[in-house]
Amino acid sequence: KAGVTQTPRYLIKTRGQQVTLSCSPISGHRSVSWYQQTPGQGLQFLFEYFSETQRNKGNFPGRFSGRQFSNSRSEMNVSTLELGDSALYLCASSLGSGGSGSYEQYFGPGTRLTVT
Amino acid sequence: AQSVAQPEDQVNVAEGNPLTVKCTYSVSGNPYLFWYVQYPNRGLQFLLKYITGDNLVKGSYGFEAEFNKSQTSFHLKKPSALVSDSALYFCAVRVLGGNTPLVFGKGTRLSVIA
Numbered sequence: 001k002a003g004v005t006q007t008p009r010y011l012i013k014t015r016g017q018q019v020t021l022s023c024s025p026i027s028g029h030r031s032v033s034w035y036q037q038t039p040g041q042g043l044q045f046l047f048e049y050f051s052e053t054q055r056n057k058g059n060f061p062g063r064f065s066g067r068q069f070s071n072s073r074s075e076m077n078v079s080t081l082e083l084g085d086s087a088l089y090l091c092a093s094s095l096g097s098g099g100s101g102s103y104e105q106y107f108g109p110g111t112r113l114t115v116t
Numbered sequence: 117a118q119s120v121a122q123p124e125d126q127v128n129v130a131e132g133n134p135l136t137v138k139c140t141y142s143v144s145g146n147p148y149l150f151w152y153v154q155y156p157n158r159g160l161q162f163l164l165k166y167i168t169g170d171n172l173v174k175g176s177y178g179f180e181a182e183f184n185k186s187q188t189s190f191h192l193k194k195p196s197a198l199v200s201d202s203a204l205y206f207c208a209v210r211v212l213g214g215n216t217p218l219v220f221g222k223g224t225r226l227s228v229i230a
Contacts, residue, residue, distance in 0.1 A: 004159070033218070042222040043220040045218070045219065092159075105162070105218060107159035109158060
């Protein structure tokens with residue numbers, strides 16, 4: 001089975017621009033979660049989607065948004081980029097969601113976003 | 117609210133020696149507990165999980181972890197460390213049956229010295 005794929009792998013944007021990151025989960029997985037990883041803050045939870053519904057949302061400003069499509073693929077968007085948004089954005093997929101939280105998550109390689 | 121603490125930012129161990137990476141958690145209710153490993157420039161890889169049952173859980177690459185409910189701990193262990201085990205290790209927790217996200221600790225960097 002193919003793993004979780006994320007595109008693009010690297011991205012350089014200018015402050016004020018917007019960006020869209022894409023995630024394709026493992027076939028059959030219906031849950032997709034997004035995380036922001038930075039050296040200072042570690043792994044911070046952004047969103048969790050299950051069957052196109054947002055199940056959980058982390059403590060991030062409204063500039064961060066996401067969605068999930070009927071084929072379970074997911075995108076996240078960051079508008080009005082700030083320097084502090086520079087980070088590794090990780091997507092993870094699993095069979096289940098919060099209510100069946102015993103399922104482990106499988107992570108993609110991440111998208112490295114640099115904001116200048 | 118749920119939280120995870122990994123009290124050591126860095127753990128150094130000699131190759132061949134046993135290793136322990138510590139994790140304590142706080143949840144309202146029963147926990148699901150996970151360990152993940154991250155190699156440089158890679159995403160996280162699942163190592164093992166505790167859901168219910170036997171307190172000693174065995175996972176990938178010879179790792180195991182022991183769930184201790186009274187001490188609210190889930191320490192990761194390996195009997196004999198390899199240089200290739202050098203990586204960043206994350207403990208994570210989720211509340212059993214609750215619609216809450218997976219919460220990660222800050223991570224512990226393990227260095228195995230030849």
